[in-house]
Amino acid sequence: MGYPPLMREGAPLIGVIGGSGLYKLDNLHVIKTISASTPWGSPSSPITIAKLDTAKGPITVAFISRHGPAHNIAPSNVPARANIAALKHLGVKAIVAFSAVGSLREEVRPGDIIVPDQIIDRTKGIRPSTFFDGAMVGHAMFGEPFDKQLSEFIVPHIESAINSFPDHINPSDVPRLHKERTLVVMEGPQFSTRAESNMYRSFGGDIINMSSIPEAKLAREAELSYALVCTSTDYDAWRMGEAPVTVEEVMKTLTTNASLSKHITASILEAVHEAVASQSVLTTAEGSMKYSLMTNHSHVSPSELYKLKYILPAYFPYDAPRWKGEHVNTEDHDDSTASEKV
Numbered sequence: 001m002g003y004p005p006l007m008r009e010g011a012p013l014i015g016v017i018g019g020s021g022l023y024k025l026d027n028l029h030v031i032k033t034i035s036a037s038t039p040w041g042s043p044s045s046p047i048t049i050a051k052l053d054t055a056k057g058p059i060t061v062a063f064i065s066r067h068g069p070a071h072n073i074a075p076s077n078v079p080a081r082a083n084i085a086a087l088k089h090l091g092v093k094a095i096v097a098f099s100a101v102g103s104l105r106e107e108v109r110p111g112d113i114i115v116p117d118q119i120i121d122r123t124k125g126i127r128p129s130t131f132f133d134g135a136m137v138g139h140a141m142f143g144e145p146f147d148k149q150l151s152e153f154i155v156p157h158i159e160s161a162i163n164s165f166p167d168h169i170n171p172s173d174v175p176r177l178h179k180e181r182t183l184v185v186m187e188g189p190q191f192s193t194r195a196e197s198n199m200y201r202s203f204g205g206d207i208i209n210m211s212s213i214p215e216a217k218l219a220r221e222a223e224l225s226y227a228l229v230c231t232s233t234d235y236d237a238w239r240m241g242e243a244p245v246t247v248e249e250v251m252k253t254l255t256t257n258a259s260l261s262k263h264i265t266a267s268i269l270e271a272v273h274e275a276v277a278s279q280s281v282l283t284t285a286e287g288s289m290k291y292s293l294m295t296n297h298s299h300v301s302p303s304e305l306y307k308l309k310y311i312l313p314a315y316f317p318y319d320a321p322r323w324k325g326e327h328v329n330t331e332d333h334d335d336s337t338a339s340e341k342v
């Protein structure tokens, strides 16, 4: 006896997490929505399963809106554990997440796209940031916070997508693509002071957001390949003589850039799907937790072990604990008849 699958067949291998401004993938055909309930609560939004028709047949993708479709979840309150757990339990193997970021560098202009390779964590410990906070102790490797193979794999495909995007605001000045950059993740929700913004620059930060911790950490713990595609929306607060960032400024760029993010998603999906399905490049995440788990299972309660089965069934192959009072909150919401275009 175990958790019922969230989808009985055709589960997507790729998950997309949309950030500010990217609340749905309405350039793809949504075939169903799933209201998942995980041992860590409900995700930020129903998971939409969208279809892309390719020459080799249709492929599917699972989409979650990080702040909810109405953007009513603040960055510190995003149920990141539920989001990652639901995608993993669904059968997703790789996540491409999107984020709106401030730029800490002159050459990273608003509108540019960045695939970062490092993170400086400036969150303040108020977000649940591990699946291993019960009796099972685990220490995930995080020296490379993004999946290197996945990030490097998507860069040329994003480059082509930018070049093939038909609706650039200024066709003679298309967004640049930056890689190997360092992302600062701050707590928020307020933006940084000028002094903080300059401090992050002196740390070596190139871009800044409020979202990617703990998302990236949790993806690693759940053995998911995770890469981040950032849209620069502003110059944060470090530029003297210029007003510090405001939401108005962020949203102006985001509104014009949401369609580029959707185009990037649709353009890279087939290649990422093929790479994941054939395991040709994405091999590092799976198995990465094997030697990271410290605690002998005999010291962990059956309910805790069963909870962890939801994300890592290979290491926690246990049946549901059945004695009185034990309850694991999961439901099957697979509604194969639901078909809608949102």
Ligand SMILES: CSC[C@H]1O[C@H](OP(=O)(O)O)[C@H](O)[C@@H]1O
Pocket (backbone or CB within 6 Å): 018, 019, 020, 021, 066, 067, 075, 098, 099, 100, 101, 188, 209, 210, 211, 212, 247, 250
């Ligand atoms: C709307 S400005 C600040 C907000 O935007 C970014 O969100 P996301 O990463 O989900 O695109 C940033 O991280 C903040 O949460």
Ligand SMILES: Nc1ncnc2[nH]cnc12
Pocket (backbone or CB within 6 Å): 100, 101, 102, 103, 186, 191, 192, 208, 209, 210, 233, 234, 235, 236, 237, 245, 250
């Ligand atoms: N300047 C900024 N600081 C933090 N998060 C952001 N998201 C977009 N712009 C940002």
